[in-house]
Amino acid sequence: MAKKENGNTVKSFILRVDAEMMEAIEAWAADEFRSTNGQIQYILDQALRKAGRFKKKRKAKTEEEEKE
Numbered sequence: 554m555a556k557k558e559n560g561n562t563v564k565s566f567i568l569r570v571d572a573e574m575m576e577a578i579e580a581w582a583a584d585e586f587r588s589t590n591g592q593i594q595y596i597l598d599q600a601l602r603k604a605g606r607f608k609k610k611r612k613a614k615t616e617e618e619e620k621e
Contacts, residue, residue, distance in 0.1 A: 568593070 555564045570578070575589075582592035601607035 555562050557563070578592055578596075579589050582589045585592065585595075587595065598607065
């Protein structure tokens, strides 16, 4: 199922995780004041960026960069 959140399409799916890993994710999420779902999204985002599989959002060019 896909839905719109903040202008982005968000897809839901079931993820099976062993109990030990889930406990570690839940503890990490609590340490960083995130929900478990938010923590999993954060972990995936960071892994995809590190692997070069997820394009970073481009920053708007500054006036000095445009002059060059």
